[in-house]
Amino acid sequence: MAWQHKDLLGLRGLSKQEIELILDTAAPMKDIIGRDIKKVPTLRGKSVICLFYEASTRTRTSFELAGKFMSADTVNIAASSSSVVKGESLIDTGKTLDAMGTDIIVIRHAASGAPHLLAKHVKARVINAGDGAHEHPTQGLLDMYTIRERKGRLEGLTVTILGDVLHSRVARSNIWGLRTMGADVRVCGPSTLLPPELATIGVQAFTCIEEALDGADVVNVLRLQLERQKKGLFPTIREYARQFGLNQERLKRCKPDVLVLHPGPMNRGVEIADDVADADFAAIEEQVTNGVAVRMAILYLMMGGSGSGAVH
Amino acid sequence: MALYIKGGRVIDPANGINKIADIKIEEGLIAAIGDFAGAITEADEVIDATGKLVTPGLIDIHCHLREPGLEAKETIATGTRAAARGGFTAVCAMPNTKPVCDSQTGVEFIYNRAQATGLVRVYPIGAITKGSDGQELAEMADMAACGAVAFSDDGRPVPRSDIMRLGLQYAQMVDKVIISHCEDPELAKDGVMHEGYWSTVLGLRGIPAAAEAIMVARDILLAESAGAKLHIAHVSTARSVELIRQAQWRGVNVTGEVCPHHLALTDAAVEGFHTATKVNPPLRSDKDIEALRSALNDGTLTILATDHAPHTAEEKACEYNYAPFGISGLETAWPLFWRELVEAGVMTLPSFVAALTVAPAKRLGLPGGTLSVGAAADVTVIDPEHTETVTLENWQSKGKNTPFVGQILRSWPVTTIVGGRVVMRDRQVIG
Ligand SMILES: [Zn+2]
Numbered sequence: 001m002a003w004q005h006k007d008l009l010g011l012r013g014l015s016k017q018e019i020e021l022i023l024d025t026a027a028p029m030k031d032i033i034g035r036d037i038k039k040v041p042t043l044r045g046k047s048v049i050c051l052f053y054e055a056s057t058r059t060r061t062s063f064e065l066a067g068k069f070m071s072a073d074t075v076n077i078a079a080s081s082s083s084v085v086k087g088e089s090l091i092d093t094g095k096t097l098d099a100m101g102t103d104i105i106v107i108r109h110a111a112s113g114a115p116h117l118l119a120k121h122v123k124a125r126v127i128n129a130g131d132g133a134h135e136h137p138t139q140g141l142l143d144m145y146t147i148r149e150r151k152g153r154l155e156g157l158t159v160t161i162l163g164d165v166l167h168s169r170v171a172r173s174n175i176w177g178l179r180t181m182g183a184d185v186r187v188c189g190p191s192t193l194l195p196p197e198l199a200t201i202g203v204q205a206f207t208c209i210e211e212a213l214d215g216a217d218v219v220n221v222l223r224l225q226l227e228r229q230k231k232g233l234f235p236t237i238r239e240y241a242r243q244f245g246l247n248q249e250r251l252k253r254c255k256p257d258v259l260v261l262h263p264g265p266m267n268r269g270v271e272i273a274d275d276v277a278d279a280d281f282a283a284i285e286e287q288v289t290n291g292v293a294v295r296m297a298i299l300y301l302m303m304g305g306s307g308s309g310a311v312h
Numbered sequence: 313m314a315l316y317i318k319g320g321r322v323i324d325p326a327n328g329i330n331k332i333a334d335i336k337i338e339e340g341l342i343a344a345i346g347d348f349a350g351a352i353t354e355a356d357e358v359i360d361a362t363g364k365l366v367t368p369g370l371i372d373i374h375c376h377l378r379e380p381g382l383e384a385k386e387t388i389a390t391g392t393r394a395a396a397r398g399g400f401t402a403v404c405a406m407p408n409t410k411p412v413c414d415s416q417t418g419v420e421f422i423y424n425r426a427q428a429t430g431l432v433r434v435y436p437i438g439a440i441t442k443g444s445d446g447q448e449l450a451e452m453a454d455m456a457a458c459g460a461v462a463f464s465d466d467g468r469p470v471p472r473s474d475i476m477r478l479g480l481q482y483a484q485m486v487d488k489v490i491i492s493h494c495e496d497p498e499l500a501k502d503g504v505m506h507e508g509y510w511s512t513v514l515g516l517r518g519i520p521a522a523a524e525a526i527m528v529a530r531d532i533l534l535a536e537s538a539g540a541k542l543h544i545a546h547v548s549t550a551r552s553v554e555l556i557r558q559a560q561w562r563g564v565n566v567t568g569e570v571c572p573h574h575l576a577l578t579d580a581a582v583e584g585f586h587t588a589t590k591v592n593p594p595l596r597s598d599k600d601i602e603a604l605r606s607a608l609n610d611g612t613l614t615i616l617a618t619d620h621a622p623h624t625a626e627e628k629a630c631e632y633n634y635a636p637f638g639i640s641g642l643e644t645a646w647p648l649f650w651r652e653l654v655e656a657g658v659m660t661l662p663s664f665v666a667a668l669t670v671a672p673a674k675r676l677g678l679p680g681g682t683l684s685v686g687a688a689a690d691v692t693v694i695d696p697e698h699t700e701t702v703t704l705e706n707w708q709s710k711g712k713n714t715p716f717v718g719q720i721l722r723s724w725p726v727t728t729i730v731g732g733r734v735v736m737r738d739r740q741v742i743g
Contacts, residue, residue: 111631113585134515195512
């Protein structure tokens with residue numbers, strides 16, 4: 001099976017087979033990362049541009065390394081959203097990169113739908129590295145990869161996503177991907193940070209963390225943007241930590257073999273307690289490694305590779 | 313020499329006419345309605361309207377012509393050409409130009425430009441507050457005296473209740489209608505689409521339906537206490553409809569209008585992030601559309617308007633969050649309304665025609681909206697069988713921002729006559 005789409009803009013609408021293809025392809029990629037010499041010639045002569053309108057060292061570096069490990073030429077462009085408020089610039093920038101013979105553009109943008117706009121105007125393949133509160137598909141995929149690695153499956157698991165769901169693209173990509181793979185998804189957070197109509201999407205919403213954790217196999221803790229408090233979306237960070245912070249006591253509600261995820265960077269002591277973040281049942285560093293593997297898999301598949309895993 | 317419109321179905325709700333007849337136009341006025349087969353001579357101009365509908369010229373009480381100041385988006389010349397192509401013989405221009413039309417000078421400018429460059433009649437709406445910034449009343453009495461037909465801070469809802477109250481009191485004094493764009497600015501802040509399932513899926517900031525209904529309720533209460541005439545622009549939510557209906561039962565002088573896109577599209581149209589679907593108020597839910605339909609059916613809402621809001625292609629070719637709100641609506645209004653209201657059996661033909669002619673005219677005290685003998689000969693001929701694919705090829709508005717491109721629509725205006733002069737014939741704008 002080969003990758004059928006021009007772009008990767010989100011997990012909503014991807015089939016189970018397509019998600020499996022990416023996850024299966026990521027496994028041999030992860031082997032490469034474990035080697036002494038992390039370099040295969042697979043994407044030699046291909047160019048990958050990371051076009052980041054929002055700062056994100058983690059995601060950008062992950063994509064950059066993924067490209068480099070496969071011998072692609074990777075270039076970073078940090079564009080500030082403030083200097084590029086108007087979209088002609090996005091379309092123009094895309095066309096310019098296109099004209100330079102770019103094969104793949106990885107875009108991070110504060111506006112939901114920006115990658116879709118870009119994809120419509122360029123011949124290059126576009127990968128969404130996070131757009132507004134919409135999607136962050138590679139994060140969703142690396143979360144799913146990590147869960148599958150630890151649990152051996154996704155189907156039938158209960159996954160609780162905890163925190164600011166309203167503004168979270170990570171939450172949305174997780175919801176679509178996990179639902180497609182047959183997991184039960186719960187979300188939990190203050191009612192002011194939960195978007196409407198979650199039930200229509202097939203997600204159970206909770207404002208009581210104890211209920212949300214009851215019997216959960218996986219807890220995915222979202223990063224809380226502390227400036228939301230300044231905007232009055234919740235009263236104080238102290239109260240948030242007390243009401244919604246994940247700690248050892250609360251984790252007892254979950255299955256004994258619970259797995260804890262966090263997309264990072266963490267606000268320790270706010271959304272997640274120190275001793276939870278560093279515990280064995282947390283896979284937060286593993287997620288980072290898997291992120292590179294998943295991104296290698298995507299770059300590989302988008303450049304015409306098939307899912308046989310023949311990357312040597 | 314006379315102009316005859318022959319053999320069409322004449323629908324003139326103002327006079328209770330709905331029959332096959334000829335219309336005779338002389339010296340720019342409706343001379344007679346009847347059967348003139350024998351009286352037509354070779355020198356006369358004849359428009360064959362067999363199989364077509366003949367109505368009073370359509371009147372749009374809510375459009376944005378963008379002149380002065382925003383001529384890249386639209387001018388009075390291009391906007392009125394778009395109106396003519398859409399079958400409209402008169403349009404009311406909202407005051408959110410640059411500068412805002414908030415003085416006698418502004419009102420006179422529009423009349424002068426319309427006289428010099430307009431293809432159809434243009435009636436200026438004055439601002440309620442200076443600069444439409446919601447702080448101090450504009451010179452409403454002065455503007456009324458020189459021809460402002462109503463007052464509105466459309467696009468920038470008056471946030472302060474005390475100022476809105478003063479505006480309504482002042483409008484009552486000069487016997488004009490306040491047209492209110494109802495939206496609680498804080499509640500709607502940064503929102504770009506209807507808050508609901510699709511805003512959740514797309515990760516776009518939602519505008520809750522309550523943002524509109526709250527202001528509808530406030531303005532109704534204020535208008536009630538001031539004894540003023542209130543008209544709610546672009547009603548888009550079920551709750552707003554309910555509030556208007558209850559107020560009318562109580563005897564409050566309140567009316568409301570519905571726009572084509574709010575009937576033809578739901579918020580699901582935003583999927584794909586096409587900025588042509590970004591409009592304020594936003595495209596709402598199925599339930600809201602159902603409420604709008606029943607309100608048009610039972611007469612709670614009596615007026616159809618376009619909220620024609622042209623923008624340049626460049627302004628709309630960007631990320632959804634950054635695009636301006638608005639759809640260029642004059643040229644597709646009739647066939648969209650037709651599909652959603654006539655073909656769907658929501659309105660009878662006479663009440664439908666009334667909502668685009670006599671009802672808006674009466675509400676704002678405009679001339680026109682009738683085919684009475686002696687009235688100015690503003691007439692629209694519609695071919696209910698004419699099918700056309702919406703393209704931008706013959707589009708007259710500078711605003712190419714329409715989500716309806718590619719749609720095949722039935723029933724189109726084919727001839728527009730303003731004061732006895734044909735300004736659109738066979739779908740072609742003349743002059
Ligand atoms: Zn408005």
